[in-house]
Amino acid sequence: MxxxxxxxxxxxxxxxxxxxxxxxxxxxxxxxxxxxxxxxxxxxxxxxxxxxxxxxxxxxxxxxxxxxxxxxxxxxxxxxxxxxxxxxxxxxxxxxxxxxxxxxxxxxxxxxxxxxxxxxxxxxxxxxxxxxxxxxxxxxxxxxxxxxxxxxxxxxxxxxxxxxxxxxxxxxxxxxxxxxxxxxxxxxxxxxxxxxxxxxxxxxxxxxxxxxxxxxxxxxxxxxxxxxxxxxxxxxxxxxxxxxxxxxxxxxxxxxxxLQVVRRPDDTMVGVAMRTSDGPFADARVREAIRLGVDRKALVNQVHSGYGTVADDVLGTADPAYDRGLPQRARDTDRAKTLLREAAFDTGKSYPFLTKAEAPGEVESAKVIATQLADIGVRLEVLTQESNTFYDQTWLKAPLYTVSWGTNDSTLFLAEKVMTSASNRNETGFKDAEFDAATAKALAATNDSEYAQACRTVQRIQYDRGGYLVWGMADGIDIASxxxxxxxxxxxxxxxxxxxxxxx
CATH class of the missing domain: 3.40.190.10 (Periplasmic binding protein-like II)
Incomplete structure (x- = not known):
C-alpha cells in the first residue's frame, strides 16, 4: 500500500x-x-x-x-x-x-x-x-x-x-x-x-x-x-x-x-517507543519498570500545561471501544527497581533517548521522563534530532525514542498499522502471535460482540507486554471569540x- x-x-x-x-x-x-x-x-x-x-x-x-x-x-x-x-x-x-x-x-x-x-x-x-x-x-x-x-x-x-x-x-x-x-x-x-x-x-x-x-x-x-x-x-x-x-x-x-478556549480531548499522543525485539528494553519486565517509573500527572502538567489527561499505555484513547476496565498505572518506584533487578538491567550505563521537535512538548517530554527515570536508576541521555534525520536514522530502528500521533480514536487502526508483525511501520519491533491473531479477528469480525472481544484482547496484550509508554493525551486548543x-x-x-x- x-x-x-x-x-x-x-x-x-x-x-x-x-x-x-x-x-x-x-x-x-x-x-x-x-x-x-x-x-x-x-x-x-x-x-x-x-x-x-x-x-x-x-x-x-x-x-x-x-x-x-x-x-x-x-x-x-x-x-x-x-x-x-x-x-x-x-x-x-x-x-x-x-x-x-x-x-x-x-x-x-x-x-x-x-x-x-x-x-x-x-x-x-x-x-x-x-x-x-x-x-x-x-x-x-x-x-x-x-x-x-x-x-x-x-x-x-x-x-x-x-x-x-x-x-x-x-x-x-x-x-x-x-x-x-x-x-x-x-x-x-x-x-x-x-x-x-x-x-x-x-x-x-x-x-x-x-x-x-x-x-x-x-x-x-x-x-x-x-x-x-x-x-x-x-x-x-x-x-x-x-x-x-x-x-x-x-x-x-x-x-x-x-474569548473562549475550546479544549478538544485526545487530540495528540506524545509517548515513547521501546524496542521489544532486541536491545536493552526487549525484556517485558524492563518495559514495565519504565512505565511504573514515570509520574504521568506531572508529565501532563509540565508538558501540556495541564491541558490534557493521563493515559494508560494503549494507543487510541478516544475509541468508543477503548477498554476502560484496564487498571490505571500509577508511579511505583520500588516495584520498578525490583523489576529492573529481576531483569538484570544494567543501571551502570547511560542509554540514548532520541527525540525531535515535531509535536508540541515532545522534546520537553523526553527531558522530564529522563529526570523522572533517574529515580529508579535508569540514566537516559536526551538527544534531539532534526526531523528528517530522525525518520531516516532513528524511527523503526532505535531502542528508545519519542513518538507522536494525531489520530487517536481507533485502537484497531493503530494496532494494525504500527504493532502487527507484518507491518512495515512497526515502531517498537513488536512480534506477538496472539496479538496478530486478535487483530486479524477484529478486522474480520462479522458481529459487534466478536469485534468488541477481539479489540479488548488487542488492548490487553498491548497493555501487558507492548512496547509503548503512553503516559498522557494532549488536548487540542482552539481560541475563539x-x-x-x-x-x-x-x-x-x-x-x-x-x-x-x-x-x-
Missing part, C-alpha cells in the same frame, strides 16, 4: 473529527437560538513554500487542509460514537467476509456548478488518490475500485477489513472526473471558493449542499506561519478563531470574557469542520 508516516497522520484516520452535526457534540448550544449570517474569520498554520491546492496531494499546511475540507466532501468523516459518520456517502455495507464494501452517494449531492455527483466521479477520484503525492492512500488496487450503477461505488479489498469506512475518512475528497486543474476548486462541500490568494481564501455558503445548510454567509481563512503570530491575532481581535493554537495561548486567553458557537470539540482534524458554526 505504501503509506509513509506523515500521510498516515494527515489522513485523518484518526486521525479523531467532527463533520456532521448529528455525529458529535459541539461548543455552544443551538437550542433554537442559532442565527444565520455573518463571516467567520479563521486563522490556521501554514507556510507559503508548502501551499497545495490539489485535494489529493499531501496537504501539510493546516490552512490548506481547512480550505479543502470545507470545499470538498470525503465519503465518510470521523464522529464520536460510532467513530465514523457519512458525508458524501449516505450509507455503506460489506459482504459477509468484510472484503467487498459498497458506498452509496448521498441523495441530491451536486458539485458547486450544479452538476450531479456520479459514481464515475467518485471512482476517478479514489483511483487518483492512490497515486498523487507519491504513495498510495487507498487500501485497494485501482482496478478494485469500481462503479455499481450511477450512485454506488464498490471497493474490493485483498483481505478482510472491518475498518474500511474509517480508512476513507477525511481523505477521499471527490472531484469531477478528469479534473487536474483545481484553481476554481469545484467541489461538493458546504462552502464554495470565492477568492484565493497566497494561501488565504474566502469561502461562501453553498446553497446547494446536500447536507444541512451552513448558517454562516462566509468563512475567511488567513494563513499564519507561526503559532505565536496565530495566537497574537486572536488575542488582538484580528480573527475570530485560532485553530490548533496550543496551550500557551490557551492560558493567556483563559479568564477573558471576550465568545460570539462563535457550535465549534467542533473532538480531537484530531475535527477542528477543520466548521459548517455548523454560527455567530451570535
Amino acid at each position: 505504501g503509506w509513509n508516516r506523515r500521510q498516515l497522520l494527515r489522513s485523518g484516520l484518526g486521525v479523531g473529527a467532527v463533520l456532521l452535526v448529528a455525529a458529535c457534540s459541539e461548543t455552544g448550544s443551538s437550542n433554537g437560538s442559532a442565527r444565520q449570517g455573518g463571516t467567520l474569520r479563521v486563522g490556521a498554520l501554514g507556510t507559503a513554500a508548502r501551499i497545495e491546492r490539489d485535494p489529493h496531494a499531501n496537504l501539510s499546511n493546516d490552512s490548506d487542509f481547512l480550505i479543502t475540507s470545507l470545499v470538498y466532501d470525503a465519503l465518510t468523516v470521523p464522529a464520536a460514537d460510532p467513530n465514523v459518520a457519512g458525508r458524501l456517502a449516505s450509507r455503506w455495507e460489506s459482504d459477509a467476509e468484510r472484503r467487498r464494501w459498497t458506498f452509496t452517494i448521498a441523495d441530491g449531492a451536486t458539485f458547486h456548478d450544479g452538476t450531479p455527483v456520479t459514481s464515475a466521479d467518485v471512482v476517478w477520484s479514489l483511483r487518483r488518490l492512490r497515486t498523487v503525492g507519491g504513495a498510495s492512500k487507498m487500501p485497494a488496487a485501482a482496478e478494485d475500485i469500481t462503479a455499481d450503477g450511477p450512485n454506488r461505488v464498490v471497493i474490493a479489498l485483498p483481505a478482510p477489513n472491518t475498518q474500511l469506512p474509517l480508512l476513507v475518512r477525511l481523505m477521499t475528497f471527490t472531484v469531477k472526473k478528469d479534473t487536474t486543474d483545481f484553481t476554481d476548486a469545484i467541489g461538493t462541500g458546504p462552502f464554495r471558493l470565492e477568492s484565493y490568494q497566497g494561501g488565504n481564501a474566502r469561502l461562501v455558503r453553498n446553497e446547494r449542499w446536500h447536507g444541512t445548510p451552513p448558517l454562516l454567509d462566509a468563512i475567511e481563512i488567513t494563513m499564519f506561519d507561526s503559532v505565536t503570530a496565530l495566537g497574537n491575532a486572536v488575542l488582538g481581535g484580528q480573527i475570530d478563531l485560532a485553530s490548533n493554537v496550543g496551550a500557551i495561548a490557551g492560558r493567556t486567553a483563559e479568564g477573558r470574557g471576550d 465568545a460570539l462563535v458557537h457550535d465549534l467542533p470539540v473532538l480531537g484530531g482534524f475535527a477542528r477543520v469542520q466548521l459548517e455548523r458554526a454560527w455567530l451570535a
Whole structure:
C-alpha cells in the first residue's frame, strides 16, 4: 500500500473529527437560538513554500487542509460514537467476509456548478488518490475500485477489513472526473471558493449542499506561519478563531470574557517507543519498570500545561471501544527497581533517548521522563534530532525514542498499522502471535460482540507486554471569540469542520 508516516497522520484516520452535526457534540448550544449570517474569520498554520491546492496531494499546511475540507466532501468523516459518520456517502455495507464494501452517494449531492455527483466521479477520484503525492492512500488496487450503477461505488479489498469506512475518512475528497486543474476548486462541500490568494481564501455558503445548510454567509481563512503570530491575532481581535493554537495561548486567553478556549480531548499522543525485539528494553519486565517509573500527572502538567489527561499505555484513547476496565498505572518506584533487578538491567550505563521537535512538548517530554527515570536508576541521555534525520536514522530502528500521533480514536487502526508483525511501520519491533491473531479477528469480525472481544484482547496484550509508554493525551486548543458557537470539540482534524458554526 505504501503509506509513509506523515500521510498516515494527515489522513485523518484518526486521525479523531467532527463533520456532521448529528455525529458529535459541539461548543455552544443551538437550542433554537442559532442565527444565520455573518463571516467567520479563521486563522490556521501554514507556510507559503508548502501551499497545495490539489485535494489529493499531501496537504501539510493546516490552512490548506481547512480550505479543502470545507470545499470538498470525503465519503465518510470521523464522529464520536460510532467513530465514523457519512458525508458524501449516505450509507455503506460489506459482504459477509468484510472484503467487498459498497458506498452509496448521498441523495441530491451536486458539485458547486450544479452538476450531479456520479459514481464515475467518485471512482476517478479514489483511483487518483492512490497515486498523487507519491504513495498510495487507498487500501485497494485501482482496478478494485469500481462503479455499481450511477450512485454506488464498490471497493474490493485483498483481505478482510472491518475498518474500511474509517480508512476513507477525511481523505477521499471527490472531484469531477478528469479534473487536474483545481484553481476554481469545484467541489461538493458546504462552502464554495470565492477568492484565493497566497494561501488565504474566502469561502461562501453553498446553497446547494446536500447536507444541512451552513448558517454562516462566509468563512475567511488567513494563513499564519507561526503559532505565536496565530495566537497574537486572536488575542488582538484580528480573527475570530485560532485553530490548533496550543496551550500557551490557551492560558493567556483563559479568564477573558471576550474569548473562549475550546479544549478538544485526545487530540495528540506524545509517548515513547521501546524496542521489544532486541536491545536493552526487549525484556517485558524492563518495559514495565519504565512505565511504573514515570509520574504521568506531572508529565501532563509540565508538558501540556495541564491541558490534557493521563493515559494508560494503549494507543487510541478516544475509541468508543477503548477498554476502560484496564487498571490505571500509577508511579511505583520500588516495584520498578525490583523489576529492573529481576531483569538484570544494567543501571551502570547511560542509554540514548532520541527525540525531535515535531509535536508540541515532545522534546520537553523526553527531558522530564529522563529526570523522572533517574529515580529508579535508569540514566537516559536526551538527544534531539532534526526531523528528517530522525525518520531516516532513528524511527523503526532505535531502542528508545519519542513518538507522536494525531489520530487517536481507533485502537484497531493503530494496532494494525504500527504493532502487527507484518507491518512495515512497526515502531517498537513488536512480534506477538496472539496479538496478530486478535487483530486479524477484529478486522474480520462479522458481529459487534466478536469485534468488541477481539479489540479488548488487542488492548490487553498491548497493555501487558507492548512496547509503548503512553503516559498522557494532549488536548487540542482552539481560541475563539465568545460570539462563535457550535465549534467542533473532538480531537484530531475535527477542528477543520466548521459548517455548523454560527455567530451570535
